Amino acid sequence: MRILLIGAQGKLGQKLINELINYNNLTITKFAGNASDFEQLKAQAIGHDVLVSTVSARSIEELVKIANNMIKIAAENNQRIVWSGGAGSLWTWDRTRLVDIPIDQFPTNLESWKPAIYGHYEVLKLLQNSSITWSYMSPALEFEDIEPLGWYQTKISDDALYNEINIIFASYASGAKALAAEITKPQYLNQRFTIYEICH
Structure with missing residues (x-):
């Protein structure tokens, strides 16, 4: 299996390679270059079986452009896409989603979250x-580059998954393991799945 990883330079991408x-x-x-440039991405995608994205969400427009490029290329070359997305479109216990907050009313102190919340939802x-x-993997709402709490679990769900101490958490290390498993032995084809960690 030949895998092209877009976003290999990021923390999650590096853990996925490991x-x-x-x-x-x-x-x-x-992948080396600008994935929002269709021709650059198309040239490097040749000969691969799976296109994987762990790209950081720098802007909504950039994420959407990269996704459109990947989808068009995958359709032309009969390739599969595995996308590490966002958690903002998961329903929480009170049946709310971050993505349903009107974008112009999103808290200004959380401005940097906008691309991940709204952009990844558009990609989905x-x-x-x-x-x-x-x-498409939606991580836990708390998705951090720290030591895992324990074992991770994955599930097809549009709901955020709470663990036994009632938190919604996954580490980058567990996210990388879940992505690697889905790339190599897919269980969630044409599905959104999410991940959470249970304590030891």
């Missing part, structure tokens, strides 16, 4: 309306 090197019969290529809708084969 997970994938534990699998046999994989070739991992780190693009994938759902496409004809390609894809998987």
Whole structure:
């Protein structure tokens, strides 16, 4: 299996590479360049089986452009997409979602969250309306680069998953393991799945 990873330079991307090197019969290529440039991405996607995105959400427009490029290329080349997305479209216990806050009313002190919340939701809708084969991981609402609390679990869900101490948490390390598992042995084709950690 040949994998093109877009976002390999980020923290999650680096952890994903460290997970994938534990699998046999994989070739991992780190995308180099601007993934919002269709021709650059198309040229580097040639010969790969799976296109994987762990790109950081710098802007809504950039995420949507990258996703559109990946979907078009995957459709042309019969490739699968695995996308590490956002948690803002998950329903919480009180049946609210961050993505339902009107974008112009989003708290100014959380301005940096906007691309991840709204951009990744747009990507999810693009994938759902496409004809390609894809998987989309929504991390826990608390998704941090710290030591895992314990074991991780994944599930097809539009709801945020709470653990036994009633928190919604996953570490980048667990996110990388879940992505590696979905890339190599997909369980959630054409589905959104989410991840959470249970305590030891």
